[in-house]
Amino acid sequence: MELVFIVEQVLNGLVVSAYYLLIALGLSLIFSLGGVVNLAHGAFYALGAYFAIEVEKRLGFLGAFALSPVLVALLGVALERTMLKRFYRSDPILSLLLTFGLAMVIEQVIRIVWGAAPLPFQIPAFLKGQLFLGDFIYSYYRLAMLGVAATAVVLTWLLFNKTSFGRVVRAGVQNPDMVAVLGISLAPVMTIVVAIGIGLAGLAGVLLAPIAGVHPAMGTEIITAAFVVVVIGGLGSFWGVVLAAMLVGVVRGLAVYYMPPAAEASMYLLMLLVLLLRPRGLLGERIQKFE
Numbered sequence: 001m002e003l004v005f006i007v008e009q010v011l012n013g014l015v016v017s018a019y020y021l022l023i024a025l026g027l028s029l030i031f032s033l034g035g036v037v038n039l040a041h042g043a044f045y046a047l048g049a050y051f052a053i054e055v056e057k058r059l060g061f062l063g064a065f066a067l068s069p070v071l072v073a074l075l076g077v078a079l080e081r082t083m084l085k086r087f088y089r090s091d092p093i094l095s096l097l098l099t100f101g102l103a104m105v106i107e108q109v110i111r112i113v114w115g116a117a118p119l120p121f122q123i124p125a126f127l128k129g130q131l132f133l134g135d136f137i138y139s140y141y142r143l144a145m146l147g148v149a150a151t152a153v154v155l156t157w158l159l160f161n162k163t164s165f166g167r168v169v170r171a172g173v174q175n176p177d178m179v180a181v182l183g184i185s186l187a188p189v190m191t192i193v194v195a196i197g198i199g200l201a202g203l204a205g206v207l208l209a210p211i212a213g214v215h216p217a218m219g220t221e222i223i224t225a226a227f228v229v230v231v232i233g234g235l236g237s238f239w240g241v242v243l244a245a246m247l248v249g250v251v252r253g254l255a256v257y258y259m260p261p262a263a264e265a266s267m268y269l270l271m272l273l274v275l276l277l278r279p280r281g282l283l284g285e286r287i288q289k290f291e
Contacts, residue, residue: 004135005257013253014246015142015211018149021245022204023222024229025156025238026197032236033172033186033193034088039099040079041226042219043106044198048072048205049214050114053121061124065206072202073195080194085187103219110216121209145207152203153242156196160238169193228267232274234284243282 023045030038051071052064059067079102087095127141160166171178172186205218212218225248233244248267255266262269274282 006254007136008138009253009257010250011138011142011146011253012256013249013251015145015249016252017245017249018145019204019208019222020225020229020248021242022149022152022200022207023226024233024241024245025153026200027226028230028233028235028238028241029193029197031230033169034084034190035092036084036087036095037092037099038084038197039096039223040103040106041099041198041201042221042223043103044072044076044219045201045205045222046110046214046216046219047075047106048202049121049209049218050110050119050205051202052206052209053114053119053214056121068206069199069202072205073199076198077191077195079198080191084194085190088190103223107216107219114216116216118213118215121214123210141210145211148203148207152200156200157238159196165189165192225267228271230281232271232281234281237281237283240281240283 023041027038027041030036030041048068051068055067055071056064083098083102084095087098123141127144129140131138131140131143160169168184168186168189171184172189229244229248230241232248233240233242248270251266251270252263255263259266278284
C-alpha cells in the first residue's frame with residue numbers, strides 16, 4: 001500500500017512538473033535568443049486561465065483549450081513588437097524592470113475586469129472520474145495534463161531541432177553575429193519565439209485552472225518556481241529545463257508525502273545543491289545576447 005502512495009505522489013509531482021515546465025520552457029527560450037528576463041511571464045499564464053473561462057462559456061472546454069493559448073500568444077507578439085524589441089541591445093536590467101512593471105499592470109487589469117475573488121473552472125465532463133488499477137487510483141484529468149504537457153514539449157523540440165526555423169534559432173543563440181553576416185534577420189524569428197514561449201505559459205494556465213482555481217495573483221505565485229526550474233536546468237538548455245522541472249516536481253511530490261512542512265522549501269534546497277555543484281545548472285551552456 002505504501003508503494004501505491006509513493007507512486008501517486010510521484011505522479012502528482014510530475015503534474016506539478018508539467019506546468020512548471022511549460023512556463024519555464026518559454027522563459028528559457030525568450031532569454032536564450034533575446035537576452036530578456038521576462039518577469040511578466042507569470043501574468044500571461046494567468047491570462048491564459050482567465051481567457052479560458054471566457055472562451056469556455058461560448059465554445060466549451062476544448063475550444064478554450066485550443067483558443068486561449070493562441071490569444072495569449074498574440075498578446076505576446078504585441079508585447080514583443082511594441083516593447084521587448086527595444087531592449088535586445090540594452091542592459092538586461094532594463095527589460096527586467098519593464099516586464100516587472102508590465103506584470104503588475106496585467107494583474108491589476110485582471111482585478112478590474114474579472115474582480116479580485118477566485119473564479120471556478122470546472123474539469124470537463126469527459127475527463128472527470130478516476131482510473132482504478134487495484135489499489136492505485138488516479139484522476140483522468142491529471143493523466144491528461146501529463147499527456148498534453150509531454151506532447152507540447154515534444155512538438156517544441158521538433159520545431160527547434162528538425163526544421164529550418166529551428167536551425168536559425170539555434171544559430172542565433174550560439175552566434176548571432178554570424179547569422180547577421182549571412183543576411184538573416186533575427187527580428188521575425190524572435191517574434192515567433194516570444195509567441196511560442198508566451199503561448200506555452202497560456203497553455204499552462206488553461207491546464208492548471210481546473211485544479212488550482214483562477215485568481216489574479218496566480219501569475220505572481222508561479223513565476224518564482226519557474227525561474228528556479230530555469231536556473232536548475234541551465235540557461236539556454238532545452239533538456240536541462242525539462243530535467244529540472246521533473247526533478248523539482250518529483251522532489252516536491254515526495255516531500256509532500258515524507259516531510260510536508262518542507263514541501264515548498266524543497267525546490268530551493270535543490271537549487272542550492274545544484275548551484276553549489278554546477279553553477280551553470282544541470283545542462284547549462286554559455287549564451288550570447290541577441291544582436
